[in-house]
Amino acid sequence: MEKMLAEMSHRLRLHGYAANTKEVLFDIEEEEKESAISLHSEKLALAFGVITSPEGTVIRIVKNLRVCKDCHGYTKLISKVFDREIVMRDRNRFHHFKHGECSCRDYW
Numbered sequence: 001m002e003k004m005l006a007e008m009s010h011r012l013r014l015h016g017y018a019a020n021t022k023e024v025l026f027d028i029e030e031e032e033k034e035s036a037i038s039l040h041s042e043k044l045a046l047a048f049g050v051i052t053s054p055e056g057t058v059i060r061i062v063k064n065l066r067v068c069k070d071c072h073g074y075t076k077l078i079s080k081v082f083d084r085e086i087v088m089r090d091r092n093r094f095h096h097f098k099h100g101e102c103s104c105r106d107y108w
Helices: 004-016 031-036 040-052 069-081
Strands: 059-062 086-089 094-098
Touching: 004 040, 004 069, 040 059, 040 069, 040 086, 069 086, 069 094
Parallel strands: 059 086
Antiparallel strands: 086 094
16 A cells, blocks of 8 residues: 555656645644645545556545545546546545546535
């Protein structure tokens, strides 16, 4: 899992990803904020899904909290870079990620 998380992060950074740490409210250094959001449950679930499911299958994630802005942007990029369709259910709605776009059109 750690290797896949590192690979995903590396590939996304090559495509312009920068962690959105504005929602991290702790009074800690920027690097620590990036480290804290790098282990959000959505990212762990995505890494697990990429590792365990064959290419072309839909990755489905269900969570009981609202997805944060960073994880939303991260998932959009994962769907584009890894060419995967991702369906994520959060507290408010279903998000259907495909080709770097989300069905919510970034309004959630």
